[in-house]
Amino acid sequence: MALRGVLPPEVIQLTPNVFTQPFWDAAAEHRLVLPRCTACSAYRFPPAPFCWRCRAQEVEWVQHQGNGAIYSYTVVRHAVIPDVRDALPVIAAVVELPGTDGCRIVGNVVDCEPEDVKVDAPVMLDWYDVRAGTAVPIFRLI
Amino acid sequence: MTVTENTLKDKTAVVGIGATPYYRRGQSLPQTPLEMAGKAVIAALDDAGLTVDDLDGFALYSMGFDTSLLAQWLGVPDVKFTAMLTGGGGGAAGSVGLASAGIVSGMADVVVSVMTLQQAASRFGASFAPRGKPGATYSAPPSPEGNFIQPAGLHGPGQMFAVLAMRHMHLYGTTREHFAEVAISTRANAVRRPTALMREPLTLDQYFDARMISDPLCLFDFCLECDGAVAVVTTSAERARDLRHPPVYVVASAHGGHGRWGQAITWLGMPDEYFASSGHRPIAQRLWEMAGVGPESVDVALLYDHFSPMVLMQLEDYGFAPVGESGPFVADGNIRWPNGSLPVNTHGGNLSEAYIIGMTHVKEAVEQLRGTAVNQVDGAQFALATGGPASIPTSALLLRR
Ligand SMILES: [Zn+2]
Numbered sequence: 001m002a003l004r005g006v007l008p009p010e011v012i013q014l015t016p017n018v019f020t021q022p023f024w025d026a027a028a029e030h031r032l033v034l035p036r037c038t039a040c041s042a043y044r045f046p047p048a049p050f051c052w053r054c055r056a057q058e059v060e061w062v063q064h065q066g067n068g069a070i071y072s073y074t075v076v077r078h079a080v081i082p083d084v085r086d087a088l089p090v091i092a093a094v095v096e097l098p099g100t101d102g103c104r105i106v107g108n109v110v111d112c113e114p115e116d117v118k119v120d121a122p123v124m125l126d127w128y129d130v131r132a133g134t135a136v137p138i139f140r141l142i
Numbered sequence: 143m144t145v146t147e148n149t150l151k152d153k154t155a156v157v158g159i160g161a162t163p164y165y166r167r168g169q170s171l172p173q174t175p176l177e178m179a180g181k182a183v184i185a186a187l188d189d190a191g192l193t194v195d196d197l198d199g200f201a202l203y204s205m206g207f208d209t210s211l212l213a214q215w216l217g218v219p220d221v222k223f224t225a226m227l228t229g230g231g232g233g234a235a236g237s238v239g240l241a242s243a244g245i246v247s248g249m250a251d252v253v254v255s256v257m258t259l260q261q262a263a264s265r266f267g268a269s270f271a272p273r274g275k276p277g278a279t280y281s282a283p284p285s286p287e288g289n290f291i292q293p294a295g296l297h298g299p300g301q302m303f304a305v306l307a308m309r310h311m312h313l314y315g316t317t318r319e320h321f322a323e324v325a326i327s328t329r330a331n332a333v334r335r336p337t338a339l340m341r342e343p344l345t346l347d348q349y350f351d352a353r354m355i356s357d358p359l360c361l362f363d364f365c366l367e368c369d370g371a372v373a374v375v376t377t378s379a380e381r382a383r384d385l386r387h388p389p390v391y392v393v394a395s396a397h398g399g400h401g402r403w404g405q406a407i408t409w410l411g412m413p414d415e416y417f418a419s420s421g422h423r424p425i426a427q428r429l430w431e432m433a434g435v436g437p438e439s440v441d442v443a444l445l446y447d448h449f450s451p452m453v454l455m456q457l458e459d460y461g462f463a464p465v466g467e468s469g470p471f472v473a474d475g476n477i478r479w480p481n482g483s484l485p486v487n488t489h490g491g492n493l494s495e496a497y498i499i500g501m502t503h504v505k506e507a508v509e510q511l512r513g514t515a516v517n518q519v520d521g522a523q524f525a526l527a528t529g530g531p532a533s534i535p536t537s538a539l540l541l542r543r
Contacts, residue, residue, distance in 0.1 A: 074304035
């Protein structure tokens with residue numbers, strides 16, 4: 001069954017670089033992985049070539065279950081580009097992941113009504129298969 | 143560490159202001175953006191009683207433009223200083239501080255800060271949208287960092303600032319009525335101004351009847367999308383005393399921000415301590431330190447208003463209201479002209495006069511301190527102008543007469 005509350009595939013274009021490619025490779029397999037500093041254990045997101053805390057470069061990719069709470073959100077109701085008009089409204093949520101030094105993932109909260117979404121609401125991670133080999137994180141209210 | 147000795151304080155003054163008419167998005171054609179910049183520069187020099195022969199520096203922001211062609215067109219005799227604040231729309235006020243830095247250092251004598259804008263071929267409202275269909279004019283190429291927010295539909299600054307506004311509401315009980323007070327009070331100021339693009343009064347009913355763009359923001363929480371140019375000329379305090387208008391002194395200016403504020407709305411990972419803020423707190427702290435005065439001295443505040451909730455957060459970050467209490471502060475009528483304790487955006491702001499990426503705020507600060515503003519604050523001595531809450535640098539400028 002089609003997901004309700006996501007944008008059409010044609011407006012979702014990923015342009016990974018060397019730092020972000022591992023995230024998207026894992027995403028395509030429906031796994032959420034986050035880069036963690038091998039020197040001081042600080043998570044960094046979005047993926048970056050330096051640790052914001054200790055400036056080391058090396059990371060290990062740590063899998064996260066992806067469940068968290070809505071830190072904040074907006075309900076996008078007005079299309080600023082025509083290609084998204086039929087998909088609106090969509091709920092864009094910023095979800096903070098516990099135990100990650102405050103890493104936040106942005107994704108649509110799907111298959112629910114805007115009125116049901118609240119700051120601090122617990123959510124679980126799911127994936128939107130945009131096309132073969134490309135998936136982006138989405139969330140569902142628990 | 144205090145910074146009271148070796149600063150810019152009172153060493154320079156704004157002596158000229160100039161602008162083109164303001165236009166709805168795309169209506170400035172067939173002029174070109176650089177042509178409009180030239181018109182504003184000439185107007186600002188003329189306002190000062192100076193000419194292009196006196197001009198020797200450019201201080202820009204927000205990706206600016208290449209000054210070589212403009213200097214060539216205008217025949218500037220000797221260019222000695224061309225510099226630009228990095229970042230997005232945060233540098234408007236700070237570009238005058240940059241001009242002052244060039245003058246105080248001795249590198250230049252008469253420096254112009256100028257913004258020119260034409261949103262015919264593209265619009266800021268969709269500046270983070272994907273490239274779209276061939277031939278579409280609303281597009282921007284996605285960046286690797288943008289990949290983490292754009293797929294969810296955050297395609298313009300308004301959708302992103304809405305997230306900050308929602309968090310502020312959650313933490314502090316801020317309401318849409320508080321946002322409305324910013325929009326309505328700003329519109330009330332624009333009604334009296336011939337230069338304003340929006341001159342019909344705005345009622346609370348109209349505000350709540352307007353379409354929602356991105357919750358909690360409705361149409362009237364968004365600034366205008368405009369064309370036009372505004373220029374501001376700065377020189378040494380000594381030279382300023384011999385020019386056409388009474389000098390408007392640069393008391394203090396600061397720009398920058400916390401590194402972990404960073405790209406701000408395009409990553410949304412800012413530390414919890416100041417996520418629901420304008421990013422201006424470190425700027426405000428240095429501004430007041432340099433000035434030797436605080437928010438209680440400000441007679442009129444020109445606060446960058448791309449989105450109405452960000453005016454509230456600046457009121458907090460500059461210390462006009464405690465953090466979390468800007469909503470009740472505006473509800474009490476404090477930002478209304480002429481009777482509020484702190485009239486805000488007496489020119490009609492980005493919301494109702496024109497959006498020239500904040501340079502209209504600097505221009506209005508100068509007019510208020512000359513005593514020539516349309517909505518004059520009686521006896522205004524100190525005026526604050528700010529640059530946009532945005533990626534760093536954000537910026538501020540404190541002027542006095
Ligand atoms: Zn580290």
